[in-house]
Amino acid sequence: MKTIPIIIDTDPGVDDFFCIGIGCAFRELFDLRAITTIGGNNSTDVTTRNALDILKLFKRLDVPVAKGADSFLFEPFGEPVVRFHGTNGLGDVQLEHSQNTASALSACDMIYEQARQCNGELVLVTVGPETNLAHSFLKYPDLKGMIRKIVVMGGTLSTGNVSEYAEANIYHDAQAARIVFETGIPIDMIGLNVTRKAPLRRSIFDGLNDLDERIRDVMEKLIEFRNEESMHDAIAISSLVSDKVLIFKDAFTSIIDDYSEKRGMSVVDYEKAPNSRVAVDINVDEYYKVMRQMILLLSKR
Numbered sequence: 559m560k561t562i563p564i565i566i567d568t569d570p571g572v573d574d575f576f577c578i579g580i581g582c583a584f585r586e587l588f589d590l591r592a593i594t595t596i597g598g599n600n601s602t603d604v605t606t607r608n609a610l611d612i613l614k615l616f617k618r619l620d621v622p623v624a625k626g627a628d629s630f631l632f633e634p635f636g637e638p639v640v641r642f643h644g645t646n647g648l649g650d651v652q653l654e655h656s657q658n659t660a661s662a663l664s665a666c667d668m669i670y671e672q673a674r675q676c677n678g679e680l681v682l683v684t685v686g687p688e689t690n691l692a693h694s695f696l697k698y699p700d701l702k703g704m705i706r707k708i709v710v711m712g713g714t715l716s717t718g719n720v721s722e723y724a725e726a727n728i729y730h731d732a733q734a735a736r737i738v739f740e741t742g743i744p745i746d747m748i749g750l751n752v753t754r755k756a757p758l759r760r761s762i763f764d765g766l767n768d769l770d771e772r773i774r775d776v777m778e779k780l781i782e783f784r785n786e787e788s789m790h791d792a793i794a795i796s797s798l799v800s801d802k803v804l805i806f807k808d809a810f811t812s813i814i815d816d817y818s819e820k821r822g823m824s825v826v827d828y829e830k831a832p833n834s835r836v837a838v839d840i841n842v843d844e845y846y847k848v849m850r851q852m853i854l855l856l857s858k859r
C-alpha cells in the first residue's frame with residue numbers, strides 16, 4: 559500500500575501528543591515528513607522542545623521538526639494555557655529530552671519544501687492555530703497547487719470553547735484560518751461538535767499487553783491531567799487511519815476573522831458549492847480502535 563505523506567502542524571499540547579502518536583505509529587500508512595510547530599498553548603520555543611521530546615519517546619528521531627512563528631499573524635500570543643496544557647505545555651509531565659534540535663528550515667519553508675518533494679500528494683494535518691500554513695500560502699503562491707488535502711482540528715458546528723461561537727485553534731488566529739479556508743484546497747474540518755463526543759479514558763488500556771511502560775505511563779498521566787476528556791487532535795488524524803471514524807458532509811465553510819463577538823466562528827453553508835467536508839458525527843468505537851492500535855504499534859518498537 560502506498561503511504562500518505564503528511565506534515566503535522568501542531569502546538570504540543572496534551573491532545574497534540576496523541577495526534578503525533580498516531581502519526582508516528584502507523585508507519586505503513588503515513589510517511590511523516592515533518593512536524594511543524596506553532597505556539598499559543600505556550601511559546602513556540604516550548605512547543606518545539608515538546609515536539610522533539612515526544613518524537614524521542616516514540617522513537618522517531620528520523621522525523622524533522624521545524625519551528626514556526628513566534629506570534630499569530632497580527633497579534634502576539636496570549637499567556638500559556640496552563641489549565642488545559644500545564645505550565646510546560648504537556649500537562650506538567652516531564653519527558654526525557656531529545657538531543658535533536660529543530661531544522662534550519664522554518665515551519666513555513668519546511669511545508670513548501672516537503673510539498674515540492676511530494677508531487678501534489680502532501681496532506682497537511684493542522685491541529686493548532688493555522689499561522690504557519692497561512693505564512694506558507696502567503697510566501698509561496700504556487701503552494702496551493704501542491705497540497706492534496708488539509709485536515710483541520712478546529713471550528714465547531716455547536717458551541718465553542720473560547721466563546722459561544724468559536725473554537726480555540728480558529729479563534730486564536732482567525733485571519734490565518736480564513737486564508738487557509740480560502741485556498742480552495744479540499745479541507746476536512748473536524749470540530750468540537752464531534753470531538754467532544756469521544757472522551758479518552760484510562761480504560762483504553764484494558765486488555766492491552768506487552769506495552770512500552772514509559773509510553774503507557776506518560777499517556778496515563780496526560781489522560782488523568784485532562785480528567786479523561788477528549789483528545790481533540792487525535793480524533794482529527796484518526797480519520798486518516800480509518801474512514802469509518804467520522805461522518806462528513808460537504809459544505810462551504812467560511813471563517814469570521816473580524817473582532818466582533820463572532821470572531822473565529824466557522825460558518826457552514828450546505829447549499830453553496832463546497833470547499834470542505836465538515837465532520838457531523840463520530841463512530842466512537844472505531845476511534846477507540848485506532849487509539850488502541852496506536853498504543854500497540856508504539857509499544858512494538
Ligand code: RIB
Nearest residue numbers: 571573574685726727790
Ligand atoms: O480547541 C481544541 C484545540 O485547542 C486543540 O488543538 C488543543 O490542542 C487546543 O490547543
Ligand code: CA
Nearest residue numbers: 571574685686
Ligand atoms: Ca493542538
